Amino acid sequence: MKNKLLAISIIGLLLVGCFIYYIIQGNTAQEELGNRQEDSQLRVVTTTTQITDLVKILGGETLIINGLMGAGIDPHSYQATEGDVKLLQEADIIFYNGLHLEGKMDDLFEEMRKRGISTYAITDALDTSKFLEGEDDYEGSHDPHIWFDATLWMEVTTYVGEQLAKYDPENETLYRRNVAEYLKELTETHQYVLDRAFSLPKEQRVLVTAHDAFQYFGRAYDFKVEGIEGISTESEAGIADIRELADYISKNKIKAIFVESSVPRRNVEALQQAVRARGFNVSIGGEIFSDAMGNPETYEGTYVGMMRYNIDTIVDALKD
Known part of the structure; x- marks a missing residue:
């Protein structure tokens, strides 16, 4: 009886071992297949x-x-x-x-x-x-x-x-x-951005942002574009630059200026204060996307979503 039980136990262990072996081999084969697909x-x-x-x-x-x-x-x-x-x-x-x-x-x-x-x-x-x-x-x-x-x-x-x-x-x-x-x-x-841009009168199509990233936008959609910093954010905005831009905004009664998602807010906020010191209140019209888009898996995290979001934010802040 003991011999029979021992034999049954050994057979059971062998079956379990075979089962584990085939699982391991199957997983290894799947991994190899995945690696081959990845390599291709x-x-x-x-x-x-x-x-x-x-x-x-x-x-x-x-x-x-x-x-x-x-x-x-x-x-x-x-x-x-x-x-x-x-x-x-x-x-x-x-x-x-x-x-x-x-x-x-x-x-x-x-x-x-x-x-x-x-x-x-x-x-x-x-x-x-x-x-x-x-x-x-x-x-x-x-x-x-x-x-x-x-x-x-x-x-x-x-x-x-x-x-x-x-x-x-x-x-x-x-x-x-x-x-x-x-x-x-x-x-x-492209047509959507054009239509929204031209819903604003020409004199209101003025975009003031943290750095000078929107000149192609301005040329394509007929906006005058002003940036506090230059084309590269590596360039620093000087006090004279902010003063000059503050004079322009207060003189032309620009309703809103914009921060950028990839550029610190401090220069835009300094410009806002400089404009207020001249007796005109300019609002921060919102955050727009310039050198980087929005978070992944969001509408603004796609090129089309970014373009549509930006023009909607700009027009809504500048319109009467």
């Missing part, structure tokens, strides 16, 4: 939130996308971490803005290019005749904030789609279909 996907690294959003729309789950900068991050002063460098070194493709927007990372992009990694500045999509001039003391000759003109972003969309299709011809049809669909959405967004 393009690894794309992006810098700004605008570029990350675009690549996600065009590539979806086909790509492994790592965006280096999040909501509220100022690309002008961003410094790459050790983890960022590792992601860049392991990337198949890198998309960055260019025109020195990510000024502290320029040498890093050049190094990645020398390593043979496909590294693209999205501003290469545009003819230089479409660029606005930068400041005399700004490192580079052109204003990098091209995304605030939706028609320029359409050209960038086509360019990024072409690079993805060139590198990954197996998914070329997917990329081209997504480009075509997104261009329709961008066209509608």
